[in-house]
Amino acid sequence: MITAARLIAHQSVNGKYQTRMAMDKFPVLGHQMTHSIDSFITDSANSATALYTGHKSSVNALGVYADSSPNPLDDPKVQSIAELFHEVRGGGVGIVSTAFIADATPGALTAHTRNRGQYGNVVDSFLNGITNYTWPSWTGPDVLFGGGAEQFIPSSKSFQGKDYYQEFRNKGYNVIQNNTALQAAPTTERSLGIFSVSNMAKWLDRNVYKNNTQIPKTSPDGSSAAAVDQPGLKEMTLKAIDILHKRNPDKGFFLMSEAASIDKMMHTLDYDRALGELLELDDTIKATLKHLEEIGELENTLVIVTADHGHGFDVTGGVDTKFMDAQTSDRAKRNAVGTYEQSGLSQYMVANRSAPIGSDQNLVYSAGVDFPVNWDPRYTLQSGLATFPDHRESYRIHKGSVRVPAINITGFSSNDYFLNYVDAITGFVINGTLPVSADQGVHSLTDVPVFAQGPCQSAFGGVYNNVDIFYNIATCLRLQRTKAGH
Numbered sequence: 001m002i003t004a005a006r007l008i009a010h011q012s013v014n015g016k017y018q019t020r021m022a023m024d025k026f027p028v029l030g031h032q033m034t035h036s037i038d039s040f041i042t043d044s045a046n047s048a049t050a051l052y053t054g055h056k057s058s059v060n061a062l063g064v065y066a067d068s069s070p071n072p073l074d075d076p077k078v079q080s081i082a083e084l085f086h087e088v089r090g091g092g093v094g095i096v097s098t099a100f101i102a103d104a105t106p107g108a109l110t111a112h113t114r115n116r117g118q119y120g121n122v123v124d125s126f127l128n129g130i131t132n133y134t135w136p137s138w139t140g141p142d143v144l145f146g147g148g149a150e151q152f153i154p155s156s157k158s159f160q161g162k163d164y165y166q167e168f169r170n171k172g173y174n175v176i177q178n179n180t181a182l183q184a185a186p187t188t189e190r191s192l193g194i195f196s197v198s199n200m201a202k203w204l205d206r207n208v209y210k211n212n213t214q215i216p217k218t219s220p221d222g223s224s225a226a227a228v229d230q231p232g233l234k235e236m237t238l239k240a241i242d243i244l245h246k247r248n249p250d251k252g253f254f255l256m257s258e259a260a261s262i263d264k265m266m267h268t269l270d271y272d273r274a275l276g277e278l279l280e281l282d283d284t285i286k287a288t289l290k291h292l293e294e295i296g297e298l299e300n301t302l303v304i305v306t307a308d309h310g311h312g313f314d315v316t317g318g319v320d321t322k323f324m325d326a327q328t329s330d331r332a333k334r335n336a337v338g339t340y341e342q343s344g345l346s347q348y349m350v351a352n353r354s355a356p357i358g359s360d361q362n363l364v365y366s367a368g369v370d371f372p373v374n375w376d377p378r379y380t381l382q383s384g385l386a387t388f389p390d391h392r393e394s395y396r397i398h399k400g401s402v403r404v405p406a407i408n409i410t411g412f413s414s415n416d417y418f419l420n421y422v423d424a425i426t427g428f429v430i431n432g433t434l435p436v437s438a439d440q441g442v443h444s445l446t447d448v449p450v451f452a453q454g455p456c457q458s459a460f461g462g463v464y465n466n467v468d469i470f471y472n473i474a475t476c477l478r479l480q481r482t483k484a485g486h
């Protein structure tokens with residue numbers, strides 16, 4: 001089962017393509033509403049709690065009802081779908097994310113705290129469960145793959161300063177730290193794969209602008225090396241399925257696999273990297289369905305693809321970047337934007353298979369994988385969020401690194417953000433609509449799609465609340481109480 005979180009408004013991105021994405025071919029489509037108990041805009045802790053426990057909660061809360069005491073670990077707790085499934089069915093659990101693994105979406109499967117920032121505690125909960133509560137059955141996941149070595153290397157950032165690589169080894173885990181080792185890893189052992197110090201490298205940087213992965217001190221072993229051999233979401237997910245399938249031939253498995261950087265790149269207004277992550281997610285879905293079929297489990301597996309919230313992202317026209325570069329005033333640069341009949345068709349959409357690779361004419365489908373070959377065409381999309389900090393916009397790819405739209409300025413307070421001139425030198429100024437303390441975009445109230453296929457798929461059609469996804473999965477897995485006292 002895959003709950004791939006954080007889907008951007010995929011129709012607008014998909015509009016660049018002439019074929020449907022893998023998720024678009026799922027037989028059932030629903031919409032979930034994401035508001036919480038005490039706020040109509042959710043964060044990822046709050047929404048993960050709703051999706052995993054069937055209880056709406058509060059911003060920053062993982063698997064608890066937030067109380068008013070200062071202790072972040074004493075709040076009333078609710079059991080997650082992974083804990084329930086493991087307790088009632090005895091099956092295996094897999095947790096995969098391209099984020100640092102203590103982040104909210106993976107963390108909420110086992111952590112119970114009012115404060116999602118208790119990262120050391122979150123990592124300990126993966127291994128040991130809740131130590132001061134009455135659910136005794138959690139014995140750790142079969143698979144834990146992602147970034148975030150910071151909470152594993154012994155330091156002030158790890159729980160009680162302990163070495164969590166060693167803690168996992170002590171409980172029989174095979175510890176993996178790069179893609180080569182991941183591919184070679186046996187499917188018989190419980191496996192911990194940590195592939196970078198913090199969030200993992202983005203698809204665009206791993207595959208197109210590869211020099212961007214040469215960042216010292218990102219290696220998961222805590223050395224000064226760069227983490228240059230990182231797997232993608234697809235490699236992690238397929239390996240996770242093989243391990244879960246091998247280890248749980250009779251009792252089945254639950255897998256949560258998250259394309260985390262769709263959201264992270266939306267926050268930094270880095271829409272090209274978000275698109276790369278989204279296409280990688282879709283490629284992962286395609287490969288997952290194929291692999292489930294190969295191992296004879298496709299018809300036994302409920303696959304759900306959804307997001308935990310939206311970002312108010314949309315596409316409104318096309319941009320002639322060459323024309324924009326040639327103008328000198330902000331008002332003239334805005335004439336590079338074409339709307340309605342002047343929007344034309346983005347060059348990402350032109351699949352000219354005879355054009356040479358790298359020319360600005362083509363989107364070549366290679367080996368059935370639908371990634372653009374040219375990420376820097378003259379005609380780009382006018383895309384953006386509904387709300388944002390002060391920034392400049394050129395509607396062009398940021399080749400050197402992840403985008404930084406707003407920065408501090410010397411002499412001003414650290415929560416006073418201004419546009420970052422070098423982020424889009426040839427672009428024009430867009431005045432922010434968020435408080436000046438915001439350096440990124442924010443989540444929005446939009447409903448998000450739910451794609452479902454497999455057993456119980458029909459339960460996921462229509463419009464419903466995010467908590468209903470928990471109840472639908474729990475019912476499908478027959479986790480509900482069947483008689484009083486049971």
Ligand SMILES: [Zn+2]
Pocket residue numbers: 044263264267443
């Ligand atoms: Zn977010």
